[in-house]
Amino acid sequence: MATAGVPQRFCRCACFCSENLYVARYGLHVRFRGEQQLRTDYGPILRSRGCVTPKDFQQLLEEFPHLYNGLEGMRGPVLVTRPCATPAGAGGGAAEAPRAGVGYQEGPHRQLLSARHGLNSTAHCRYPAGAGYREEEASRLGRLPAPQRVCVLPQDVALAPEFLAAAEYSALPGADLKGLLQRLETVSEEKRIYRLPVFTAPFCQALLEELEHFEQSDMPKGRPNTMNNYGVLLHELGLDEPLVTPLRERFLQPLMALLYPDCGGGWLDSHRAFVVKYAPGQDRELGCHYDNAELTINVSLGKAFTGGALYFGDLFQAPSALATPLEVEHVVGQGVLHRGGQLHGARPLGTGERWNLIVWLRASAVRNRLCPMCCRKPDLVDDEGFGDGFTREEPTTVDVCTMT
């Protein structure tokens, strides 16, 4: 692990530019190594989705020019085309087709981000640590900028008593899984999905206000990932250091160490945190995917809404076409804990607005061995901030997730 006092240097995997590229026109994520590989691997499915003529294929190829000039950009969650059965019967072959804005081109998009912001997967962070936003807030509105306003809430006002109790218990020397399970809800024993209250109602309210304020401001904004056109990156709001890092280090780590010791739960050393927003006329659902994370916490912040349940399939490493997905309703203030590799998505929103804080929790000791995106030894590229959570250090011995 890092030497105390020396800031850790994080990396991403170079697969970023060639794996899981989203082609919105055909609702498909592809791996791209070259024309022949694309035809061989995706010819039939592309044809079935309307990529039929030589011109269609040429247009498709034009989406990937960046692969030859070394430019890379931001990485979001990966929407998969592996089976993730849904009640609508999408299982057995391709998952529910993910949706994105019309005309969205994944390759050039990543290239553009890179050209503007340099070679880093936090390229969307126009305002490192939220500095720009904080300054603008302070001078324009003459009020406390976001991090202070949200984080001024003391711990016991912000965090639900159940969360505090579970985290405190987990940090005790004699704590064990059995004891922890008495302090949270087991949503699925088989899938190892858990739920517990995380934030108090006043905190959710305060955070929502900040998020909405940021949204309405004219500050340029990055988006959480390639599939969400709305939402906020927490580091752009300046909330990574004051809110998410302590949440991970002091509260989530002890909990995750007991729940998921085999997935790096006790070795979490970075994160990517963002808020996703679903609303009428905006994004309304999220296709089946797995996260670029060892573990994930997904906290519902509100507002009032119907629909938008989470659904969970198998681990992406072991999908079975016949599996019935598990539906999990959100409860405002509560967090759902799951393994990043668990296939999941969000059902369409019915009415209202749904805002959720997602924290992808990463353990370099696990991912340094195997990039969860390309499933190979990561090809490390230096990055800014937490990058994609890889480090150049020798991996510490830790049992990685077993494939079940």
Ligand SMILES: O=C(O)CCC(=O)C(=O)O
């Ligand atoms: O919409 C949700 O609650 C799920 C979001 C999610 O899974 C993700 O952003 O990785």
Ligand SMILES: [Fe+2]
């Ligand atoms: Fe996800």
